[in-house]
Amino acid sequence: MHEVRIDGETLTIEDVVKVARENEKVAIPEEAKKRVKRSREVLEKLVKENQVIYGVNTGFGALSSVKISPQEIKQLQTNLIRSHSSGVGKPLSREIARALMLLRVNTLAKGYSGIRLETLETIVEMLNKGVHPIIQAKGSVGESGDLAPLSHMILVLMGEGKAEYQGKVMTGKEAMEKAGIKPVQLDFKEGIALNNGTQLMTAIAALTIHDAEKLIKTAEVAAALTLEALLGVSDAFDEKIHRVRPHYGQAITAKNVRELIRVRASLLLN
Numbered sequence: 001m002h003e004v005r006i007d008g009e010t011l012t013i014e015d016v017v018k019v020a021r022e023n024e025k026v027a028i029p030e031e032a033k034k035r036v037k038r039s040r041e042v043l044e045k046l047v048k049e050n051q052v053i054y055g056v057n058t059g060f061g062a063l064s065s066v067k068i069s070p071q072e073i074k075q076l077q078t079n080l081i082r083s084h085s086s087g088v089g090k091p092l093s094r095e096i097a098r099a100l101m102l103l104r105v106n107t108l109a110k111g112y113s114g115i116r117l118e119t120l121e122t123i124v125e126m127l128n129k130g131v132h133p134i135i136q137a138k139g140s141v142g143e144s145g146d147l148a149p150l151s152h153m154i155l156v157l158m159g160e161g162k163a164e165y166q167g168k169v170m171t172g173k174e175a176m177e178k179a180g181i182k183p184v185q186l187d188f189k190e191g192i193a194l195n196n197g198t199q200l201m202t203a204i205a206a207l208t209i210h211d212a213e214k215l216i217k218t219a220e221v222a223a224a225l226t227l228e229a230l231l232g233v234s235d236a237f238d239e240k241i242h243r244v245r246p247h248y249g250q251a252i253t254a255k256n257v258r259e260l261i262r263v264r265a266s267l268l269l270n
Contacts, residue, residue: 081158
């Protein structure tokens with residue numbers, strides 16, 4: 001089995017499908033690991049210098065002017081995740097949960113969020129060992145972020161919440177223990193780095209696009225076969241006709257049908 005290497009730059013929809021549906025293993029390449037470490041080092045330096053940084057040593061939103069003491073900045077991140085784990089409705093499918101986790105790793109692997117490498121690697125370990133957080137379908141706040149869904153994912157990372165492991169739903173703590181994964185105690189900045197994104201909607205979009213493209217290809221094959229079976233007129237798919245109408249997708253489909261007909265005809269002649 002191959003690995004999908006997550007460097008924050010080269011992930012494809014096909015990679016997402018392989019990990020989400022085919023359980024392909026995931027790895028973070030060394031160059032991405034270096035970026036993540038450098039980013040964390042910069043953040044740690046600023047915190048030591050007592051620089052005021054939103055969401056690190058300040059409150060969130062309307063409480064951004066409230067300074068958080070050095071003794072409480074770690075607890076702030078844990079509290080953020082617990083307070084945002086407020087999703088409702090049916091749980092997301094296993095494949096969407098896996099896609100969401102993969103996409104969050106991909107974003108953080110860019111090395112701009114100040115997260116610790118070991119925290120990121122723990123999510124990868126969850127993917128590779130099949131620990132899947134139970135994430136309620138409703139709770140996203142749209143372009144402001146999939147805060148609730150991502151928080152439910154992070155709960156399991158912390159050894160809380162609920163997860164599916166080897167086909168059974170159990171507590172996050174139990175799932176992590178059975179998989180031999182050590183839960184993460186969030187450090188400063190990590191809560192907001194982990195839950196402030198749009199990976200749920202991106203996961204759903206990626207899988208939907210893949211399925212839509214596959215459906216279109218299937219429809220084109222069906223159309224070509226139907227055209228032959230009914231002795232249809234292939235002139236309707238002529239390139240010159242479709243060049244007149246500026247519909248790119250229509251022209252591509254017409255080309256594909258022409259090619260399918262040509263291949264079928266050459267097989268019959270040979």
